[in-house]
Amino acid sequence: MEQLLHYVWRHKMFPPTDLFTSDGKSVEVIDVGLHNRNAGPDFFNAKVKIDGTLWVGNVEIHDKSHEWYVHGHDHDSAYNNVVLHVVGEIDRDVITCDGKFLPQLQIDVPQVVRDNYEELMKTDEYPPCYRLIPSLSKLTIHSWMAALQTERLEQKTVAIEARVARANGSWEAGYFVTLARNYGFGINGDAFEAWAHSIPLSAVDHHRDDLFQIEAIFMGQAGLLELDRVPEHYQKDALNEGYFARLRNEYQYLAHKFSLKPMDSTMWRFMRLRPQNFPHIRISQLANLYYSRRAGLRNLLECKTVDDLREVLRTSVTPYWETHYTFGSTSCKTEKNLTKGSLNLLMINTAIPMLFAYGRHKSDESLCDRAFDLLEQLSAENNYITRLWQQCGLEARNAGDSQALIQLKKEYCDKKDCLRCRIGYEYLKSKK
Secondary structure: OHHHHHHHHHOOOOOOOOEEEOOOOEEEEEEOOEEOOOOOOOEEEEEEEEOOEEEEEEEEEEEEOOHHHHOOHHHOHHHOOEEEEEEEEOOOOOEOOOOOEOOEEEOOOOHHHHHHHHHHHHOOOOOOOOOOHHHOOHHHHHHHHHHHHHHHHHHHHHHHHHHHHHOOOOHHHHHHHHHHHHHOOOOOHHHHHHHHHOOOHHHHHHHOOOHHHHHHHHHHHOOOOOHHHOOHHHHHHHHHHOHHHHHHHHHHHHHHHHOOOOOOHHHOOOOOOOHHHOHHHHHHHHHHHHHHOOOOHHHHHOOOOHHHHHHHHOOOOOHHHHHEEEOOEEOOOOOOOOOHHHHHHHHHHHHHHHHHHHHHHOOOHHHHHHHHHHHHHOOOOOOHHHHHHHHHOOOOOOHHHHHHHHHHHHHHHOOOOHHHOHHHHHHHHOOO
16 A cells, blocks of 8 residues: 555655654654656655654655665665655654664555545446546646647647657657558557668659659568558459559669668568558648648648648658559549548647647647647547547537547556556545
């Protein structure tokens, strides 16, 4: 129950008076300190009065006193600045690395908090706090949703920064990889990211005026120009049509010129995919977008409205794919544009996080503010997560809200991390 002790200490859910150390000295908690989630003492810079003397330092928390030794704190100088050991049960004295006896304070987890916590952990219904949600104040909901929205953008920023780092610090390449990943629309996200990292954009730029060559490099690097990747019953038709052979020959020439090596094509998934989401279609759309020169970071940074974003992301397939979903398999002719729903997802998961991440990189708050504004302008996502929250009384009014609710489920509910959730906080202290 150490997590609950952390929670009780952080929120001061203990009597403000009549607190005493194990040796009978009075304790007054002025400031519980800053919660530390990394290595070292649990709370930094706490302020406590012990027997009338003010101490400023760190606080360590354990279920039982002896865990101080189990965790090796008595041999770790990082714990020499601990001024108070808070425990659920005092079962022995504790000494720091420099030989100092630590004052210890025993606190109890209130029974209502303990019961509510056990209920949250044991309830299989999603979310387990559903009964409380309708009674929460609008201010509580609004402030938590705003924090979750920011948290989700910051989480995506970390992922974008990792892609930029892998691209040798190129934000242009990092944007391309992020865009490509989200063209996977979930099931092929990892494959698209691996594919995008395999494409040397500096080499492709030499052929940017030739859409056929761009598509040859894009399809070739995806491993889709290997004949055994064409279903056997379509191989003959694919060769007879000529387009597959022309692309393959062009790719072989360009691969030799730029020392290209295709990705592992077995990464691509086709099961349970609608044909319009096949990798061939998405890669052709990306080739067309790249050829149009609207896919660059500079174009994105110039976007002020949702309509601007839609314009820079709008694309369709090249002519061959208007009548195909895979090589050799013909279909009714259609332009196969990105749907409005797909464009919205690309804005939510690519364009807007990229604006936010680049704004953080450049310390440009206007870009970060624009990211939040654009999320508020976009319609909320309609998926099983937002529908579940709607049933509980939390309705998403815009994309910012739906992103917050997705963050809430994935990072708190799914992980049973109720102690960090503001709704969980209200639930824990509630009385039935």
